[in-house]
Amino acid sequence: MAKLVAIGDSLTQGFQSGAIYRTDWSFPAIIARSMGLELPNDFRIPRFPGSGLPLNIEEALRWMKTQLGADIDLSEWIVRFPVLLGRFIDEIEDLYERGTGSRPAAFGGVYHNLGVWGFRVADSFTITPNYCQKAIENEEGWIQDDFLGLPTASMYRTALRVLNPKLRRERMDWTQLDNLKQIVNEEGVENLILWFGANDCLGTVLDLELKDMEDTNVTTDAIARRKWNLTNSQVFHHDFTQLVEKVKGIIPSDTKVFVGTVPHVTIPPVTQGIPPFDGKYFQYYGRFFAKKENFSPLLQKHLERQKIQQIDARVDSFNQSIRDIVRLQSNNWHVIDTCTILDALAVKRNEMLDAPARPLIDYYAARGLSDHPLLRLSPIPSILRLDVRDGNRYAGGLFSLDCVHPSTIGYGIVAEAFLSVMKQAGVSDTDPVRINWNEIIAHDSLLQVPPLLWENIISAAEKNSILWDIIFRVIY
Incomplete structure (x- = not known):
């Protein structure tokens, strides 16, 4: 019997600092341990x-x-840094387009963690390995070795490796839910985690542009839907209803299901709020390196307060749909309100810039855990952007370098939240106190040894924010 299966997007898969790499420290893996x-x-x-x-x-x-050493001087920024970055990127492209990463894996079974970064709700029952291969071929084009190009269709390459790692012919039409069905048939499933929805709105803060899906009569084709970065509320409700109905048709009636809500994507440090502040929202939201001292709304890409409020309201509608749909199911279905957790940990929105440790202190105090291991760290972690000074963490710690996804200890907090609800639901061996925080902290490389050049990156970006903003526009 499979005690735990997880289906979701990057948050379930364990994405960190711009890549899927440490799947062994995803929050479902922490729960499993x-x-x-x-x-x-x-x-x-x-x-x-x-x-x-x-x-x-x-x-x-x-x-x-x-x-380059621990510091980057002006000449290195102009000459060596771009060349070295290009070399690093080229090696990734070679590995995944022509090397080991492009070949079938040795493992030919079905994974218990079926998360795939970038997936939206509808992708869980529409994207197949066949679809992935076609997407990769279409995006590849006629130039195989792109200059300064990451592997084409990286999300679909990731999905292919998760859904059908050995590229078995009989599994080329299997979605995430088909993989779940195979586990049920072979082993059974005691507990299932479902966490989708972030990618139905995340693109808004990554692009700093709102592409709203206003029409409700839209295609289910994954690529065609990518022209919007904010899913229509009714479409989301329809997609999530389909997801739940399909899952119900696969799992036994006694399987316990744990469903996460969608976090407000406007809170992570991928965007920086620029005053004036109205008590909840800033007037402008720029990139992670934006500063009020040199921010120009005319020259730098940004979202204004009204659009941020629109995004938050849409997330609220998503979460209302999730709660309403789960409420209609049996007593074996449970909601984990991850959105409320992130709201509670917000620093700027909660006006805690003068005491960034306070949100985490208050969060654990409300749970009777005033001596939690994370509170013994110095400085106490927060969801602010990771800042490094003289090789040591100076601020942040709960988010990785992409400023969107949690760090390893951040995923530990997510695992605690799921375990708390699982314990209340009567799942054995799910007391959050069983989490080995010393082990999690030891495996958080950003916490233990922050990369020294991150300090140089942030300093250069803040001092030359308009130039860096132009570079980001070219990249994206």
């Missing part, structure tokens, strides 16, 4: 060669330090 399961045998997880897909910022910076 706390339940006494062994990885990768009792809880099967995919592995990704090299530094993962698409671009591991942390590994790139660590490698470039070996070439």
